[in-house]
Amino acid sequence: MGIMISNSSNEPIYQQIAGQIKGMIIRGHLQEGDALPSIRGLARDLQISVITTKRAYEELEKEGFIQTMQGKGSFVAMQNKELLREKKLKIIEEKLLEVVKESKLLGLSHQEVQEMLQILFQEV
Template identity: 70%
Template sequence: MNIIISNTSKEPIYQQIKNQMKQSILKGELEEGDALPSIRQLAKDLQISVITTKRAYEDLEKEGFIVSVVGKGSFVAGQNKDFLREKRLKAIEEKLAEVVGESKLVGISLEELGEMLELLYKEEI
């Protein structure tokens, strides 16, 4: 697992870890049952506090992405891919609704908004 921490990001470090692990799970890079590094090992590898990695793991566990077994470690939880996809779609819809509202406020037409979305979608991130 390759986690990259950005010191210049406004996002807290635990959130960066959590998001990158989540992405790896959703993309299928980490599969059900895969063992994750121990909290201490990840903290050592990333040269950060154990408390920070512990918080990321706790959040991932609360959200159902990982399971922790006392004495054995943390593992990728069994996921219902359709359910996870629906959660992501809902989040995207909420963001798009916000963008549509802002667009209407400043007078951007649906056609202009569609063109912007198409350009952004085709742009490599």
């Protein structure tokens, strides 16, 4: 599944797991109806407690990203397209905020940042 746990992070492990799965759903790497690894299987793969994995899945379910069916497992839930778009926009806004803050620290003007962004848009 490609989940990486950082022991040096201040973020709890269950939040790291939930955040990465949420990101996979938002970016479209996981689609509606896709099965997630079992709680035990993911815990074994990541070499962490089943309780930690269960807590991550509970968070994702509470936020509406996954649904769990007793005896069948956990699956990516149907996502409201507009809500999903808003979540993606929020991620972009957060990243752009980091760029703006760093640009100001370096003394770059709005125009310089805008030119960089325009070049990057043309290259990609």
